[in-house]
Amino acid sequence: MAPPVPIPADVRSWLLDVFGTCNERVSKLITDVPTTHETPLDMTFIQHFLGVSAPRRFPSGWTVDLSTHYLGGGRHWGDWPDWPRRWEIADIGLLILFRQGGKLLRSKVALLQSKRLYPDELDWDEDSPLDYKIGFRRLFRDDDEWSAVMAPRQFGFTDQSRYKALVTGHVQYKAITDYENHRKIPVYYLLYNPVQIPSASVLPISPEQPQTTASCDVGCRVVPVAQLRTVLDGEPAGSSPAYGELRSSLPTPFDDPQHHAGWRLEHYVVNLLLECxxxxxxxxxxxxxxxxxxxxxxxxxxxxxxxxxxAP
Known part of the structure; x- marks a missing residue:
């Protein structure tokens, strides 16, 4: 189904740039700081759009408005003292509103469940109930913990690197499947990757270490949950996909080299989502x-x- 009004070239070009620079920003963060948790990556994603949040009118007569709202992750933990997990279906919801002369013509929704690629040297490490209980106290490290953090560590991303928080048989994995079946609303994985694979970095960053200047050849990729699930079907519970597995195993249209391991974020939003x-x-x-x-x-x-x- 086509959009209710064809989107002009000046609007499309601007949106490709906005979402493309968002892609680069998030991907550079995970490249430079490969230990970054998913929640700060989501925050970086959302924060990017604050700089373009003022309504903008284009020569074509169209007006575009981008607005953000961040709730945060604390609400995903139940009430004290047991803290049962309430699994979110998506980390980021995209709401698309088509108007003409101010009148609403069509509304669309896209749900993105974000998962980051882990460097080979890092085990699963995300927010836990204990982190929320401790709160800001986590920032006050004792001497032993500080020494461990400051010890030189190398991190590398390769085809064997895995999305370790995307786990088959897990409660969230099942919850997303049940949600799609019940609500008939597709969910998409937003995969946070470094700008290039393979890549490597050393922490702490030294004065001699060059800044990331490589082009964003990999970056944020979007894959329908239903299609990623076909890659994982038959895998034992507790399995997590590797980047190389997605590159080689995702079905059409991801056998196209430019879409290996998923659609680029900007392509997904502008060329697919906005085109309905x-x-x-x-x-x-x-x-x-x-x-x-x-x-x-x-x-x-x-x-x-x-x-x-x-649209005018």
Whole structure:
């Protein structure tokens, strides 16, 4: 299905640049600081759009508005004292609003569940209930912990590097499948990768270590959960996919070299989502699927980005 009004070239070009520079920004962070958790990567993703959040009118007469809302991850932990996990379905929700002359024509939703690629030397390491209980005390390291952090460590990304928080048979893995089956709203993995693979870095960063200047050849990639699941079908519970496995095993259209291991973020948003080739089209502003995700503070997402395109 085509968009309700064809999007002009000046708007498309600007959006490709905005989402492309977001891709580069997040990918450079994971390249330079490969130990970065997924939550700060999500925050970096969302924060990027604050710089372009003012409504913008184009020579074509179109107006574009980008707005963000960040809830954070603390709500995914239950109430004290047991702290049972409430699994989110997606970390970032994209809301697309097509308007003409201010009148709403169509609403769309895309749900992105982010997963970072782990360097080969790093075991699973994400936020836990204990981190939320301790709070800011985590920042006050004792001498032994400080010495361990300051010891030189090398981190490398290769084809064998894995998305270690994406685990088959896990509660969240099953929850996403159940959500898609029940709500009929597709979910997509937003895969955070370094700018290039292979790549390597050493922490702490030394004065002699060059800054990352390589082009973003890999970067953030988007894959439908349903298609990534086909790669993992038959794998034992507890398995996590490697970058190289996705490059070689994802089905069409990811056998195209430019889409290996997923669509680039900017291609997915501008060439697929805005062209209404992917995502979920809401039936009305009161669509139950739309309300379930965006109209509840306890909804299954951590952050939201809305993109409004208003045609003349």
């Amino acid at each position: 080739e992917t995502g979920y089209i809401a039936n009305s502003p009161n669509d139950s699927g739309l309300n379930y995700v965006f109209n509840r503070r306890s909804g299954p997402i951590s952050a939201a980005l809305s993109l409004t395109l208003d």
